[in-house]
Amino acid sequence: MSKYQHIKQAAYEANMQLPKLGLVLFTFGNVSAADRDLGVFAIKPSGVPYEDLSPEKMVIVDFEGVTIEGDLRPSSDTQTHAVLYKHWPNIGGIVHTHSTYGTAWAQSQRCIPIFGTTHADHLTADIPCAPPMDDKMIEGDYEYQTGFQIMDHFAAEGLDYNEVEMVLVGNHAPFTWGKTPHKAVYNSAVLEAVAQMAYLTEQINDQAPRLKDSLIKKHFERKHGPNSYYGQ
Numbered sequence: 001m002s003k004y005q006h007i008k009q010a011a012y013e014a015n016m017q018l019p020k021l022g023l024v025l026f027t028f029g030n031v032s033a034a035d036r037d038l039g040v041f042a043i044k045p046s047g048v049p050y051e052d053l054s055p056e057k058m059v060i061v062d063f064e065g066v067t068i069e070g071d072l073r074p075s076s077d078t079q080t081h082a083v084l085y086k087h088w089p090n091i092g093g094i095v096h097t098h099s100t101y102g103t104a105w106a107q108s109q110r111c112i113p114i115f116g117t118t119h120a121d122h123l124t125a126d127i128p129c130a131p132p133m134d135d136k137m138i139e140g141d142y143e144y145q146t147g148f149q150i151m152d153h154f155a156a157e158g159l160d161y162n163e164v165e166m167v168l169v170g171n172h173a174p175f176t177w178g179k180t181p182h183k184a185v186y187n188s189a190v191l192e193a194v195a196q197m198a199y200l201t202e203q204i205n206d207q208a209p210r211l212k213d214s215l216i217k218k219h220f221e222r223k224h225g226p227n228s229y230y231g232q
C-alpha cells in the first residue's frame with residue numbers, strides 16, 4: 001500500500017465529481033489533493049478518461065512539480081498546481097475545469113460581476129480574471145507561468161486567496177481551490193452556476209446593475225455570521 005494512498009483516494013473521489021457535476025467533457029480538467037506535511041499532492045494523470053480512473057492511477061508530485069510516484073504522466077496543468085501549493089500554504093485541493101460558462105468568461109477576459117445574492121453567498125468580490133499569458137512571459141513551462149500569472153494577479157488586485165478561492169485565467173479557463181479537494185470541487189460548481197447566471201443576466205438586461213456593496217456585506221454576513229465580511 002502506497003504511503004500516499006490517502007491523497008490518491010481523495011484526489012480520485014474529487015476527480016470523479018467533475019463529470020457527475022457536468023463540469024468536464026472527455027479528459028478536460030483535473031483535480032489534485034495535497035498532503036502538506038509530506039509536501040506532495042496527488043493529481044489526475046494526463047489524458048486519461050474519467051471512467052478509466054482509479055486511486056492507483058493518481059500521480060504523486062512534490063511542490064517543485066517533480067513526480068515522486070506513478071507510472072502515468074501527471075496532468076499537463078501539474079506545474080500550475082505545484083506553484084500554487086508551494087506559495088499559498090493554506091490550500092489542500094485545486095481544481096481546473098473547462099466548464100462552459102466559466103471558460104466563456106475567461107475567453108472574454110472579463111471578471112464575473114456580482115449581480116445577485118447567489119454570487120454574494122459565496123464571495124464578496126467579482127470573480128477575478130487573470131490576464132492571459134503573452135509571448136514575453138512564456139519562457140519555458142507555460143503551466144509553470146500560469147501559477148505565477150494567477151498569484152501576480154491576486155497580489156495586484158489585493159485579493160486574498162483564502163477568501164476568493166477561484167479565478168478565471170484569460171484565454172484559458174477556471175481554476176479553483178480550497179482547504180480540501182471537496183471544497184475546491186464545490187467552488188468549481190459554484191463558479192459555473194454563477195457564470196451562467198451572470199451571462200443570462202447580461203443577455204436579459206445589458207445594463208443590469210451590480211448588487212450594491214452595502215447589500216453584499218449584509219448578505220454575506222447574514223449567510224456567514226457577523227464580521228465575516230472582507231469587502232472588495
Ligand SMILES: O=C(CO)[C@@H](O)[C@@H](O)COP(=O)(O)O
Pocket residue numbers: 027028029030044045046047048074075076077096173
Ligand atoms: O487546460 C487544459 C488544456 O487547455 C487541460 O486542463 C486539459 O486539456 C486536461 O489536460 P490533462 O489531461 O490534465 O493533461
